Amino acid sequence: MSRNALAWYMQRITGALLVPLLIAHFWVEHFMNATLMRGDLSYEVILTRIANPWWQAIDISFLLIALYHGLNGLYSIVLDFGKIGPRGANITATILVIIGVAWAFWGVMAFHNL
Amino acid sequence: MISPRILVRTYLSPLIGTTAWFLQRVTGLLLLFYLLLHVETVHQLSAGPAAFDRAMAAFKNPLFRLLEIGLLGVVILHALNGIRIMVIDFGVATRHQKRLFWGLAVIAGTLIFIAGAVPLFLHSVMGR
Numbered sequence: 001m002s003r004n005a006l007a008w009y010m011q012r013i014t015g016a017l018l019v020p021l022l023i024a025h026f027w028v029e030h031f032m033n034a035t036l037m038r039g040d041l042s043y044e045v046i047l048t049r050i051a052n053p054w055w056q057a058i059d060i061s062f063l064l065i066a067l068y069h070g071l072n073g074l075y076s077i078v079l080d081f082g083k084i085g086p087r088g089a090n091i092t093a094t095i096l097v098i099i100g101v102a103w104a105f106w107g108v109m110a111f112h113n114l
Numbered sequence: 115m116i117s118p119r120i121l122v123r124t125y126l127s128p129l130i131g132t133t134a135w136f137l138q139r140v141t142g143l144l145l146l147f148y149l150l151l152h153v154e155t156v157h158q159l160s161a162g163p164a165a166f167d168r169a170m171a172a173f174k175n176p177l178f179r180l181l182e183i184g185l186l187g188v189v190i191l192h193a194l195n196g197i198r199i200m201v202i203d204f205g206v207a208t209r210h211q212k213r214l215f216w217g218l219a220v221i222a223g224t225l226i227f228i229a230g231a232v233p234l235f236l237h238s239v240m241g242r
Contacts, residue, residue, distance in 0.1 A: 006130055007174065012203065015196045023187065037237035039179060041170060043163040063153070070146035107153040113160045 003093075004079070007072055012067040021062045050114055063107045071096045129210050132221065134195055141192040148185060179194045179238040190227050195219045 001009075028049065030036055036045075049055050078084065080090050158169040173182075198214050 012200050016200065019193055019197070022193065026184065026186075026230070031230070033238060037233050037236040039173070039182070041235075043159065046166075059234045066149060070142070070149055072215070073139075073142045073145060077143070103153060106157055110153075110157045110159040113162065 007075065011069065011072050011076070014072070014107075017065050018062075018069060020114050021065065024058070027060060044077070047114060048109065056111060060108055060111075064104055067100050067104055071100045128210055130215055134144075134198070134215050138192065138195050138199070141188050144188055145192060176239050179234075182238070183234050186230050186234070187227050190230075191219060192221050196224045204227075 028036075029041055030039075050059070075093060075096055079089060084092065138186065155173075158166045172178075173230050195215070196216075218235050
């Protein structure tokens, strides 16, 4: 399978995964009770949830999948303009991977002091 | 006399696929930009309770609350249109893709958006 075909498949797979993850995320951060619906999400509330390692795994997976989906989407938008050749595509992909790794690191580091 | 039905089919229908495609890209870019800001806010957790609660306090004004409800709308549109794209790509209901767009992305989307936006609006915009 070519890299672009793989990217096409992965966009659909990650998109399908993001739907239940997003519903769960909105529920626990915005809808579960009146305090959350008011928008008062505190450090304590997050700490209590994050104490469960399963929630840490879910949150980190959610971030990685969303980042992949978003940057892969950006990659296909860049390719759609049709202005860059294979070399340009490689350079774009490399830049997006570097951005993605840095972005993921910054997000995961949110948990390092909890 | 040309029937309205034919007018819609000739002039409006071809635009729907393109509009859906364009909206998917625009909402996708918006969400990617939002994710950048969101990760930056969540990263404040590592600086301790005071720093995090201070970061969250910045979003307490009604303008941000309304933007948050707008974000819900953008997410629902992107997700439902994404499901529509998958349904078409995997070869189901190819002949009904335009009806699917109206059915899923518009009707179901509006209903889900109202179900989410009303409680948020009552609690977070009106409730303070």
